[in-house]
Amino acid sequence: MIRTFRPLRLPIGPRGCFAALVAVLILLTSCSSDTDPDEEPGLQHIALVAPVHAEEQGDAIRLGAEAAAKEYGLALDYVSLEPSDDEEEQLQAALKMLEKGASAILIDPASEAVLQELGDKAAAAGTPVIALNDERMTTGILSAIAINNEAAGRKAGEQLADLLEGRGTVAILRSDREDPDLIAREEGAKRAWSDIGGIEIAGGAACGKREDACWQAAKQLLDQGAVDGILALDIQASLGAAKEVARRKVQGEIKIVTFGSDLEQLQLLQDGVLHKLVVQNGFSTGYLGVEQAVKVMDGSRYDKPIVLETKVIDADNMFWMDNQKVLFPFVK
Amino acid sequence: MKITYTKRYSVLPFVQRWVKRFRAHSIQSIIMWSFSAFILLIVIVVAVLLFNKFSRSAEQSVFLNAQQIVDQVSYNLEDYVDGMAQLYRAIEENMLADGQWDDEQVTKQLDTIMRSRDDIVSIALFNDQGDMLRNHPAIPVKPSAKVTEQSWFHSAMRVSDHLSFSLPHVQNLYDQTFEWVVTMSKGITVVHDGEPMYVILLVDINFKKIDELSSRISLGKRGYAYIIDEGAGNIVYHPQQQLIYMGLRNESVERALTSSESYIDESDGVKRLNTVKSVVNIGWKIVGVSYLDEIMTTREEVNRYLVRVVAIVLVLAIAVSLILSAMLTRPIRRMGRTMKAVERGDFDVELPLQGPLEVVQLSSRFNLMLNKIRQLMKQIVKEQESKRKYELEALQAQINPHFLYNTLNSVVRMVGMSKKEEVITMITSLSKLFRLSLSKGKTSISVREELEHARHYMTIQQMRYKQKFDFAIEADEAALSCYTLKLVLQPLIENAIVHGIEYMVDQGHIRIGAAVKGELLEMTVTDNGVGMTPEMVEGILDAKETPHNPAQFINTAGSGVAVRNVHDRIRLYYGKRYGLEFESEQEAGTTVRIRIPVIHDMDEEEREHD
Numbered sequence: 001m002i003r004t005f006r007p008l009r010l011p012i013g014p015r016g017c018f019a020a021l022v023a024v025l026i027l028l029t030s031c032s033s034d035t036d037p038d039e040e041p042g043l044q045h046i047a048l049v050a051p052v053h054a055e056e057q058g059d060a061i062r063l064g065a066e067a068a069a070k071e072y073g074l075a076l077d078y079v080s081l082e083p084s085d086d087e088e089e090q091l092q093a094a095l096k097m098l099e100k101g102a103s104a105i106l107i108d109p110a111s112e113a114v115l116q117e118l119g120d121k122a123a124a125a126g127t128p129v130i131a132l133n134d135e136r137m138t139t140g141i142l143s144a145i146a147i148n149n150e151a152a153g154r155k156a157g158e159q160l161a162d163l164l165e166g167r168g169t170v171a172i173l174r175s176d177r178e179d180p181d182l183i184a185r186e187e188g189a190k191r192a193w194s195d196i197g198g199i200e201i202a203g204g205a206a207c208g209k210r211e212d213a214c215w216q217a218a219k220q221l222l223d224q225g226a227v228d229g230i231l232a233l234d235i236q237a238s239l240g241a242a243k244e245v246a247r248r249k250v251q252g253e254i255k256i257v258t259f260g261s262d263l264e265q266l267q268l269l270q271d272g273v274l275h276k277l278v279v280q281n282g283f284s285t286g287y288l289g290v291e292q293a294v295k296v297m298d299g300s301r302y303d304k305p306i307v308l309e310t311k312v313i314d315a316d317n318m319f320w321m322d323n324q325k326v327l328f329p330f331v332k
Numbered sequence: 333m334k335i336t337y338t339k340r341y342s343v344l345p346f347v348q349r350w351v352k353r354f355r356a357h358s359i360q361s362i363i364m365w366s367f368s369a370f371i372l373l374i375v376i377v378v379a380v381l382l383f384n385k386f387s388r389s390a391e392q393s394v395f396l397n398a399q400q401i402v403d404q405v406s407y408n409l410e411d412y413v414d415g416m417a418q419l420y421r422a423i424e425e426n427m428l429a430d431g432q433w434d435d436e437q438v439t440k441q442l443d444t445i446m447r448s449r450d451d452i453v454s455i456a457l458f459n460d461q462g463d464m465l466r467n468h469p470a471i472p473v474k475p476s477a478k479v480t481e482q483s484w485f486h487s488a489m490r491v492s493d494h495l496s497f498s499l500p501h502v503q504n505l506y507d508q509t510f511e512w513v514v515t516m517s518k519g520i521t522v523v524h525d526g527e528p529m530y531v532i533l534l535v536d537i538n539f540k541k542i543d544e545l546s547s548r549i550s551l552g553k554r555g556y557a558y559i560i561d562e563g564a565g566n567i568v569y570h571p572q573q574q575l576i577y578m579g580l581r582n583e584s585v586e587r588a589l590t591s592s593e594s595y596i597d598e599s600d601g602v603k604r605l606n607t608v609k610s611v612v613n614i615g616w617k618i619v620g621v622s623y624l625d626e627i628m629t630t631r632e633e634v635n636r637y638l639v640r641v642v643a644i645v646l647v648l649a650i651a652v653s654l655i656l657s658a659m660l661t662r663p664i665r666r667m668g669r670t671m672k673a674v675e676r677g678d679f680d681v682e683l684p685l686q687g688p689l690e691v692v693q694l695s696s697r698f699n700l701m702l703n704k705i706r707q708l709m710k711q712i713v714k715e716q717e718s719k720r721k722y723e724l725e726a727l728q729a730q731i732n733p734h735f736l737y738n739t740l741n742s743v744v745r746m747v748g749m750s751k752k753e754e755v756i757t758m759i760t761s762l763s764k765l766f767r768l769s770l771s772k773g774k775t776s777i778s779v780r781e782e783l784e785h786a787r788h789y790m791t792i793q794q795m796r797y798k799q800k801f802d803f804a805i806e807a808d809e810a811a812l813s814c815y816t817l818k819l820v821l822q823p824l825i826e827n828a829i830v831h832g833i834e835y836m837v838d839q840g841h842i843r844i845g846a847a848v849k850g851e852l853l854e855m856t857v858t859d860n861g862v863g864m865t866p867e868m869v870e871g872i873l874d875a876k877e878t879p880h881n882p883a884q885f886i887n888t889a890g891s892g893v894a895v896r897n898v899h900d901r902i903r904l905y906y907g908k909r910y911g912l913e914f915e916s917e918q919e920a921g922t923t924v925r926i927r928i929p930v931i932h933d934m935d936e937e938e939r940e941h942d
Contacts, residue, residue, distance in 0.1 A: 063574065064574075064578075067572065067574060067575060071572070263510060266510070267507065270474065270476040270477075270504075271474070271475075271476055272476065281578060283574055283578050284578050284579075284580060287575065287578070287580055288580075315476060319501075319502065319504050321499075321501065321566075324501060324502045325577030325578070326577070326578065327502075328502045328510050328512065329574070
């Protein structure tokens with residue numbers, strides 16, 4: 001008895017096999033198209049809260065922050081403030097961004113109180129806060145981009161003393177805000193003068209929020225007695241002083257040294273009403289602020305406070321190529 | 333055996349069978365592996381070639397692409413600069429053609445030009461002292477503007493009648509503008525109010541336009557282009573101009589300044605391809621930067637894709653070759669199984685004629701072979717049957733009752749006639765004849781014994797036929813020791829007596845001979861009887877093979893069937909070459925030759941045929 005065994009037969013015929021293979025091939029090759037790895041589900045949002053009373057500076061910071069955000073692939077939420085807004089509004093705006101779930105908050109705080117409160121809240125929420133133009137590192141403030149205000153004030157004081165050839169009476173026009181930055185500037189200037197010797201401080205005046213208020217303050221200041229030079233601690237003060245000097249037609253005679261790089265200030269500088277500007281680079285502040293925020297979020301090493309250099313600008317050097325680049329934002 | 337066979341195949345699992353099939357050097361495994369290896373090799377070679385080609389052409393296309401884009405930007409920029417230069421000439425002609433720039437006509441024309449081009453910021457005319465002669469739009473130059481210190485003024489004063497383009501700078505002539513412009517300036521000598529005068533015509537173009545022309549460039553995902561001036565390497569345009577200006581970012585322009593072709597540099601550990609192209613009419617250089625790791629990414633993608641393709645092809649190749657080899661070897665395995673069946677003794681199997689041509693041919697040959705074997709076997713069976721039958725017949729011949737009866741009758745007659753001597757001779761011969769006939773049941777006996785048998789037979793017949801014939805036996809010594817099939821001579825002698833001599837008038841004569849002739853042993857029976865016609869001779873051996881009836885043997889006076897049987901027996905035992913041969917002539921006699929092989933060893937003979 002012989003048993004015959006059937007050879008192994010696949011359930012499908014050769015033609016069926018071939019068709020199946022082709023189908024498998026097509027299937028496999030169609031699977032191989034990649035999904036785009038660059039596509040990220042959502043961008044990280046970084047909030048930038050505008051400074052109070054610093055129009056030009058605020059713009060520069062924003063431009064810098066935008067440039068950095070673009071480079072690092074982030075979304076920048078810029079929170080603008082009305083000119084009449086003050087620290088309270090700024091704090092509210094910042095807290096609102098915190099609530100909205102920003103990955104990091106950049107703020108140029110109007111006062112220490114704002115920074116402190118925001119810092120506390122942000123620390124609780126685990127959101128990093130980067131302070132701009134402020135060296136104070138309170139709770140929750142992980143990094144800061146600032147200028148050394150005292151050094152800047154000293155620089156301004158020295159420049160004014162130079163203009164007066166080391167001898168004369170000066171007055172300080174300050175803001176009525178309790179801004180520690182401004183106080184540091186004033187202290188720096190005073191220290192410089194006391195070092196030089198021949199400079200007499202005639203006194204000072206504080207001006208309010210509006211330009212007119214500063215003008216009034218400057219008027220009062222000049223009415224009080226003859227001064228040779230004015231140190232205006234912020235933009236508004238400098239504009240008020242310039243206006244009063246121009247009104248009295250003593251422009252050029254009274255030397256004015258101030259801070260900022262507002263277009264109006266630059267115009268006045270060129271016209272010889274203002275004499276020296278101590279300029280800080282707002283664009284860099286914004287750019288580096290975002291850069292720091294990225295580093296903080298990545299968990300990589302970052303520098304705690306970054307101190308930026310300031311530059312002294314006068315009518316002669318303001319159109320030097322290097323200074324042009326800093327002073328006139330390259331608006332696209 | 334049968335049990336193990338069945339058991340092995342039914343118990344061994346399917347997988348094991350396959351493993352076995354592939355481990356051995358089976359045709360299937362050879363086909364499968366060689367086929368797979370061949371396909372894989374080809375695919376790998378093709379993949380490697382394609383990969384090289386792909387990556388090379390990808391690289392080339394990136395280089396080419398970068399070059400083309402940069403060239404394009406350069407052309408656009410050149411075009412724009414040319415356009416601007418033409419515009420400048422148009423303004424120059426309108427303002428300075430007749431040395432008068434204050435009239436209404438000029439104002440109108442300048443107004444038209446200004447309105448037609450949104451990228452012209454201002455047009456101004458200065459004298460060599462830096463005093464403004466005319467401008468459009470008519471805004472007073474601010475007193476603090478130090479015209480003579482500006483770079484465009486210097487370049488116009490330095491080379492006359494040459495249109496120069498400044499670097500982007502902040503316009504510093506009018507109040508409150510501070511716009512970034514590129515200044516076109518040229519120092520021209522004109523005749524004004526009858527006197528030659530050196531004037532400087534200034535056209536400020538908004539930098540935005542150049543920025544727009546350059547910012548739309550994209551080289552890969554991250555690549556970009558920037559513009560430097562060939563003189564000092566200052567950055568004219570950069571997509572991150574502000575960062576560059578602020579010192580937050582650097583671009584190594586030294587190499588770009590000196591190169592006129594593409595080069596590769598490294599920035600932050602990333603290799604970049606820099607494509608340089610000069611914009612001749614303005615003295616700028618465009619540098620296109622593309623990131624090489626993007627090309628690498630493309631290469632890796634191609635690589636990954638090819639690896640996937642190779643893997644898929646490998647899987648497919650193995651699958652296809654599995655199926656193919658199974659398909660090809662299936663008929664061979666089937667054949668093998670059938671052969672095995674034959675080996676086991678089943679000759680009734682048959683291979684189906686299907687599959688590839690060679691297999692069909694092989695199958696049909698196999699079937700033919702099997703058929704032949706079956707036929708041969710049938711024949712053997714038949715021959716064996718005949719052999720037995722003939723032996724039986726021979727046995728019957730040994731004790732032919734007819735012959736015995738006749739002989740005994742003769743003996744009785746002789747006894748009656750008191751021929752004592754003859755009776756003794758006859759009985760003795762008869763007894764010897766029977767002893768030789770029996771010959772211990774052997775099939776073969778020696779020629780000597782066969783001749784002895786013939787002699788006794790003829791002696792008896794001689795007496796029976798009353799000395800009607802005489803006989804002689806002549807044999808070689810060599811032939812005597814040979815062996816032969818027994819009782820082959822007796823039927824022939826009987827035939828000679830009955831058909832040749834009995835009816836003869838004269839004395840008959842029978843001669844028996846045995847001789848070795850080469851390989852043959854030839855025994856002859858010769859008579860001088862009536863003979864046969866050639867037709868009869870033919871008829872004896874070619875007689876139709878009819879079922880032999882043993883009864884015919886008994887009748888010795890039959891129709892030569894006994895003779896034919898002798899012939900058949902010889903041929904059955906020794907082969908077709910041997911047998912009887914008749915030679916006969918009527919009225920002269922007949923000679924029958926028995927041809928058989930020379931065989932000396934009887935045992936051998938017995939083994940072969942018993």
